[in-house]
Amino acid sequence: MVSQAFEEISPADFFYRNRDIAGFTNPSRAIFAAMRELVENSLDAAELGGFPPDIYVRLTYGGEGGPESKVYKLRVQDNGSGITSRHIPSAFGQVLFGSKYKLKQARGTFGLGGTMAVLYGQITTHKPAYVVSSTGSTKVYTYRIMIDIQRNRPIILERRVLINKDRWHGTIVEFSLEGDYFRAMPKILEYLKQTALVNPYANITFVDPKGRLYRFTRVTTKMPVPPKETLPHPYGVDVETVNRLTQFTQHRNMLDFLKAHFHRVSERVAHSFLEFAGIAKTKNPKKLDPNEVVTLVRMMKRYEGFRSPSASCLSPLGQDLLLAGILKELKPEFVSVCQRKPSTYAGHPFIIEAAIAYGGEIPKRGDFLLYRFANRIPLLYDEASDVSYNVVKSMNWRRYRVSQDMPIAILVHVCSTKIPYKTVGKEFIADRPEVKKEVLNGIREASRKLQRFLSKRAHVEREKRRLSVFSQYLPKIARFSTELAGKEKEPDIRQLLESVNKLGRTETRR
Ligand SMILES: Nc1ncnc2c1ncn2[C@@H]1O[C@H](COP(=O)(O)OP(=O)(O)OP(=O)(O)O)[C@@H](O)[C@H]1O
Ligand SMILES: [Mg+2]
Incomplete structure (x- = not known):
């Protein structure tokens, strides 16, 4: 008989072993991924607070051997909402921990990116990460943390509380990591340029290891309307979601349950759906047996009267x-x-x-x-x-x-x-x-x-060519026709030529 040893691994351990699926494939890709994850967190945090983002990114040589050692120190600072003190260690020291698992548009999705960057730094340099954050209260918190990868928990090496005289709000994350900036450079610069393109209300400053400064300045302070959190839509849920909802709901009948926990389900729609599904309106959702939950979800998919999500x-x-x-x-x-x-x-x-x-x-x-x-x-x-x-x-x-x-x-x-x-x-x-x-x-x-x-421009080009021929011959035609008519004074063709030129100059840009 072959005996096998079974073991369980933590989520952090899983991503440590499979870091490629999170984008941390090689030193060049890793430095790109680390930077982008932190920049995205910063943009999310600034927008959450309603502040036009001001983001400062600095990459310096961090190893003893200078540029040869391929060790860099990455620092990303923002003017975002900040993180409450008790959540700081887990936000950067625990994989699959985050505040964005809600039904609301955000850059962050998995509760993974920022922590993965810190984890990558730790496994390549064995140095702690330094995090400073304040929500704009009277205090600023600083932490020095590492990750216990096997347990997926943060290890707090140092915690300090400082007075926040200016009521600064934001977050600074700094840590060392192995990377290859010069191979990653084209992608990093392209990433920042495109980030600036699609976030034209953000100021982004980047200082690279050679001290070169790249600035992407905002062209507007107008920000998009912030998204609101929403409820699950009946067409998008599965048995697990509905089961969880039935367990935690405070509502005692199906009618209220549907109205309270699903997106765009009104009294009228809930009535009509329950009739369609053959479920009593007075039924207590907590008392649905597993088969009834499955039927409920199936009927939700079949019912055509739900309004589309807002x-x-x-x-x-x-x-x-x-x-x-x-x-x-x-x-x-x-x-x-x-x-x-x-x-x-x-x-x-x-x-x-x-x-x-x-x-x-x-x-x-x-x-x-x-x-x-x-x-x-x-x-x-x-x-x-x-x-x-x-x-x-x-x-x-x-x-x-x-x-x-x-x-x-x-x-x-x-x-x-x-x-x-x-x-x-x-x-x-x-x-x-x-x-x-x-x-x-x-x-x-x-x-x-x-x-x-393009059609309009092609048409204008054609006209321009036609008219340039015209303007070449017009003076001659004027002279010959004057002679033919036996007149002394040529007609004034300046006005005609002027209108020809004007047409040629037509601006076709939107
Ligand atoms: N600069 C920051 N300002 C405020 N909160 C932050 C900042 N960086 C991280 N956080 C908090 O830490 C959590 C974890 O960040 P992390 O990047 O690991 O995951 P995420 O952004 O939720 O998802 P994703 O894996 O898709 O990036 C975030 O959900 C957010 O609450
Ligand atoms: Mg993130």
């Missing part, structure tokens, strides 16, 4: 901010943006924003530049696995008078309470049919405007 839990960028971001970072000649109406997949609401930019400083590459964003996060890796890439590839571009060798950038922003990421590294979005359809519609809508612009 978009109040979403916070899209909006056409103005999107336009401002694109003009600022890409400097195109023409841009068209479009925001689609809210839609849903598996009960999760989502909104697609799409844009297409042409000319100006956009390079000609032989294929389109594709910018992908999810809840205002740029997605830079694994492009070919993403839904937007597949949509762009599948489109018939000739219909829009567009070819691959034109300087064109396409931008797709998906916002949802639950982005269908394919991995926890948040790099690409799954091909959900509903999402795919909306991405396609969004790009088509934006492309139609580009098509109109």
Whole structure:
């Protein structure tokens, strides 16, 4: 008989062993992932507090051997909401711990990113992380922590409380990690540029290990309307969710239960649904047996009378901010943006924003530049696995008078309470049919405007050529016709030429 040894591992241990799925694959990718996770946490925290984000990122050589040692010190500082003192250690020292498991749009999803960055730092340098935070109260808290990976718990090495004279609010995280900045540099700079594009109300400063300063300055202080927390939609729930709800509800009958715990279920809809499902309105939800819960969920999926989810839990960028971001970072000649109406997949609401930019400083590459964003996060890796890439590839571009060798950038922003990421590294979005359809519609809508612009411009070009020939011969025609008519004075053609030139100068930029 073969005897096997069984053991249980903690979530931190799992991600330590499988750090590739969280994006910490090699030294270059790890330094990129660490920075982006912290920047995203900072942006979330600033928006949560309603403050236009001010984010400072500094990367310095941190090892004894200088640049050769490949050890860096990463510091990210924000002016966000801060973290309450008792939650600071777990926020950075416990995997799968977070405040964003709610039905509300946020960059953070898994309760993993920030801690994973600290964990990676610890396993490559064995140094503690330093965290400073204040919610704007009279105190600032500083912690020096490490992670007990086997138990998935923070180890507090030092805790200090300081007086917060200026009522500063925000968070500073600093830790050492092994990495390869110079290989990661193009991606890091691209990431910051695209973050600035899709967060045009943020100030982001980055100082790299050579002391070079990169500044991305906000062009507006107007921020998107913050999202509201929502309830689960009946089309999106499964047996487990409904079971949990029946256990913790305070309501004693099915009618109130449905109204209180599900999104957009009114008295009328609840009545009609219960009738459809054959469930008594007076039934106590706590007394549903397992089979009844399964039937309830099945009937929810079949019932067609539920209203589609509202978009109040979403916070899209909006056409103005999107336009401002694109003009600022890409400097195109023409841009068209479009925001689609809210839609849903598996009960999760989502909104697609799409844009297409042409000319100006956009390079000609032989294929389109594709910018992908999810809840205002740029997605830079694994492009070919993403839904937007597949949509762009599948489109018939000739219909829009567009070819691959034109300087064109396409931008797709998906916002949802639950982005269908394919991995926890948040790099690409799954091909959900509903999402795919909306991405396609969004790009088509934006492309139609580009098509109109290109046709108009081609028409103007043609006219310009025609008129330049005209203006070349007009003086001669005037002279000969004067002679033919036996007149002395030529007609004044200045006015005609002026209008020809004016047409030639017509500005066609949006
Ligand atoms: N700069 C910050 N300001 C305020 N709170 C923060 C900050 N960084 C992290 N937190 C808190 O710590 C929690 C854990 O962060 P972490 O990045 O590990 O997970 P997340 O952001 O919730 O999800 P994801 O894994 O998708 O990033 C967050 O949910 C948030 O509550
Ligand atoms: Mg995070």
